[in-house]
Amino acid sequence: MAVKGRDIALRAASAVVLAPAAVAATWAGGVWFLGLMVAACIVLAFEWAAMSAPHARRVMGGAVSFGVVAAVISAHFGAMSVAFVMLVFGAVAAGVYARSRGQQALDASYGVLYLGWPAVLLIWLRAVDSPVGLHWTVLVFAVAWSADILAYLAGSTLGGPKLWPRFSPNKTWSGFIGGLVAGTIAGAVMTAWVDMGRLTIFWGAALGLAAALATMGGDLWESALKRRFGVKDAGNTIPGHGGLLDRVDGLMFAVVVVAAGRLVVLMLERAA
Structure with a gap:
């Protein structure tokens, strides 16, 4: 448990250093x-x-x-x-x-x-320079980060049956479910909090769930790739996290789902 505590502390310290720069650049556009x-x-x-x-x-x-x-x-x-x-x-x-x-x-x-x-x-x-574009971008980060963080915490705390031991022996079903719940809540909260066009809270939650599922899928896909290449981490760019790819693998898949959601909303707005 002490080792996990140190691991979580190192991850948190890295996030505190790197997240503000990413948030500031995203906000500035x-x-x-x-x-x-x-x-x-x-x-x-x-x-x-x-x-x-x-x-x-x-x-x-x-x-x-x-x-x-x-x-x-x-x-x-x-x-x-x-x-x-x-x-x-x-x-x-x-x-x-x-x-x-x-x-x-x-x-x-x-x-x-x-x-x-x-x-x-x-x-x-x-x-x-689009305010609504900023909101959609924040939605991606909110869903992917929420799903990733809660999946890690739930999996580390609750443990239980393994999700896909062949490619990712550390991931559990408890973490997977926790990630989906977190993504769904993040999608609903973001939709209720800021202007997302014609996206309602219900559909925001549904999009959050789909993006969270994509986040989990992206994480598993990168685990399979690392297993194929025979490496544990994509790199050592971020202390406590491994490589940058280890941190954004799920985000990369979530972006595709959220972009599809935005495209549907744009089509509905133009048809109205």
Whole structure:
């Protein structure tokens, strides 16, 4: 129990240091949010490279970074079609370059799509200088962080049957259920608290539940990837947490669900 207590304390200390910077950049939007996203994508790209190509992490990291950052910058300027084209082009280019250096082309290509798709959608959600865009972006963070934190606390405290021992031996059903409850509540609270357009509290809770489920799925998916590459953590960027990818794996999946929810709301608003 003492070890878990120290682990939780170290995680909390890291969050206290890093969370304010992320919150401030998200609140400010514009170039500040773009800067946050570019920096995060570069770190994630090199963590992916360290996992998938440990003997050529600079080569792989540079190739994946190029594809992801180019797409993110395109999305920042509102060119979403260009951003998605850049993702595909970047994935192909990264694969070709990796293969020319004796690395797995599929790992490089997948890295660009795996990291770039949610990054582009998060830029779209934030919608430069849009107050409603800020609310939707905060919804993603609120649901994903709530689900992640309560899943960890519930799983550590209650224990119980394992969720998927083959790929993630530490995750439990109690943590999974706790995460879903937390995400549902976060979605309802956010919808009741701020303007989310035509999103009602009921549908906010439903979206929170779906995004929390995606958060859990993203966490399990990264666990499977780490098992495939034979690593325990994606890196050691954040003390007590491992790599940045270990902290945003669920968020990356949640972004896709929330972006789909926002798209539906936009369609309803335009049809009204």
